[in-house]
Amino acid sequence: MLKAVPGTNDVFAQAKEYPFREPVFRYIVQSAEEVLRGAGAQMIHTPIIEYLEVFQKGVGPTSDIVVKKEMFVLEDRGGRLLALRPEPTASIVRAYNEHGMKVWPQPVRLFTWGPIFRGERQQKGRYKQFHQVDYEALGLADPLLDAEAIALMVRIYKTLGLRGLEVKLGSVGDPADRLRYNQYLRGLFEPYAQTLSEDSKTRLETNPMRILDSKSERDQQIIAELQPRPMLEFLGPEARAFHEKVCHYLDRMGVSFSVDPSIVRGLDYYVRTAWEVHHAQIGAKSALGGGGRYDGLSEMLGGPPVPGVGFGIGIERLAIALEQEGVRIPADPGPMLYLAPLDEAAKIEALALAEQLRPKISVEIGYTPKSPRKALEDALKKGARYVGFLGESERAKGVITLKHLESGEQKELEPLQLHSLFEGPEVQ
Incomplete structure (x- = not known):
């Protein structure tokens, strides 16, 4: 793989x-x-x-x-x-x-x-x-x-x-200041050229200021010993x-x-x-x-x-x-509504209803029919606020079974009632 x-x-x-x-x-x-x-x-x-x-x-x-x-x-x-x-x-x-x-x-x-x-x-x-x-x-x-x-x-x-x-x-x-400082550093570090790290040996020729930024412990020991004058003085x-x-x-x-x-x-x-x-x-x-x-x-x-x-x-x-530092990152909110098809015929019903509601709220659907218990588990994992069940019984009545996951309240709503519910301020 x-x-x-x-x-x-x-x-x-x-x-x-x-x-x-x-x-x-x-x-x-x-x-x-x-x-x-x-x-x-x-x-x-x-x-x-x-x-x-x-x-x-x-x-x-x-x-x-x-x-x-x-x-x-x-x-x-x-x-x-x-x-x-x-x-x-x-x-x-x-x-x-x-x-x-x-x-x-x-x-x-x-x-x-x-x-x-x-x-x-x-x-x-x-x-x-x-x-x-x-x-x-x-x-x-x-x-x-x-x-x-x-x-x-x-x-x-x-x-x-x-x-x-x-x-x-x-x-x-300015460039002229750095030129003077690099000349000073080159004279300071040249007696130690053979003990510098490989990177700093190169920097000694090209840009001695960069030696001061070396991550090598050996270089830092040499710098501590020499105590070079700071750039600000130049x-x-x-x-x-x-x-x-x-x-x-x-x-x-x-x-x-x-x-x-x-x-x-x-x-x-x-x-x-x-x-x-x-x-x-x-x-x-x-x-x-x-x-x-x-x-x-x-x-x-x-x-x-x-x-x-x-x-x-x-x-x-x-x-x-x-x-x-333990900063808490705001968690992504789950969908407002998770539509759960309980049989094959309900899959397209769920998608069609989701497309009608999505301009107003976030809606996810289940793509595979599951039992109400398994669908409820999926809705909880996704952090949904509501789950809507669509199956044979709901189809016969022309309703959606809607459950509020926090309160556990469950009721049957016609599609128009569902639209009205999600237009209200209480779900925003």
């Missing part, structure tokens, strides 16, 4: 693992959409497949996605290389440029959700295919947008019922003033945060603001999501200068946090 590819998961209502239960996914997506639409953002859906260059240029040559060959790449019939999206921001910026959104009132604020694909080693909360809610604000280089994005991200978590959140705010400066005057304004705006909005000089983003397009939102109960790798500013990304993709800021929220990791 064929099974799903390791690192991918089926999402459905009765999934054994909490992160893959469809009602949990829906609760997260609908809550995020409520917050983001309420702030004026518009939904966008981009293809999950793009030309490889979109992501190669977008995420940058030193990101793990490129260096570790995490992208799923394929070739079309014309020999052009394509890739399944490893992150959504580059696609949204590509769409902004392609569809002339620069002439819209700025900033253009967009959000989406959907699957993301990365060929990384599977572990709890990290999969080859995972899902993400993404928000982007494009077209304005104002620290107010950075602060708003952070506030919106926190509001999504709180709307879902999460507590115990910590916003960690940093800055990766900020130029413009990046520093920008960072201070973001802090000021967050204070004014009442968003709690701590300045964390160690925040490093994994994609090359980030500049200035970078942040993470953490939740201690999901373990050492406690980041639920993060975001930052990426003012040079559009130009990397061959477009005009377009400043932008945004964030991503991993749905599976968020679902794990909801479970750990």
Whole structure:
């Protein structure tokens, strides 16, 4: 029997693992959409497949996605290389440029959700295919947008019922600032080059800042011993003033945060603001999501200068946090009415009646005739409020036997009476 590819998961209502239960996914997506639409953002859906260059240029040559060959790449019939999206921001910026959104009132604020694909080693909360809610604000280089994005991200978590959140705010400066900082780090780490992890040996040449984000215990021991100066000390005057304004705006909005000089983003397009939102109960790798500013990304993709800021929220990791904190997800309501045919002739009667009632209420039917007792068991399992029995006796009388499952009250109703009942306010 064929099974799903390791690192991918089926999402459905009765999934054994909490992160893959469809009602949990829906609760997260609908809550995020409520917050983001309420702030004026518009939904966008981009293809999950793009030309490889979109992501190669977008995420940058030193990101793990490129260096570790995490992208799923394929070739079309014309020999052009394509890739399944490893992150959504580059696609949204590509769409902004392609569809002339620069002439819209700025900033253009967009959000989406959907699957993301990365060929990384599977572990709890990290999969080859995972899902993400993404928000982007494009077209304005104002620290107010950075602060708003952070506030919106926190509001999504709180709307879902999460507590115990910590916003960690940093800055990766401007390109010239990062160049100076990488030169400093390269000189600091080069004497330890042979003892660094293989990943960090590569990063030492391409982007030493990424060493600070290493998950290797050996690397972290070296970092603790060397105690490198933080990136914030290398900020130029413009990046520093920008960072201070973001802090000021967050204070004014009442968003709690701590300045964390160690925040490093994994994609090359980030500049200035970078942040993470953490939740201690999901373990050492406690980041639920993060975001930052990426003012040079559009130009990397061959477009005009377009400043932008945004964030991503991993749905599976968020679902794990909801479970750990004991947040109750609203259960799907069962059908208002379950119509149970008691013989073969009643099957089409049940379906015809269901089609008449479905514009008003939710109705399910039994597709196989069963005894009243078995039909009642099915109705209870489905969480129905009423069960309606249709059989030979009902057909002879021209009625439906209707039972209220909570009270046990049972009565015979003609079809017109049934319609009238479900038009009343007491069943809404």
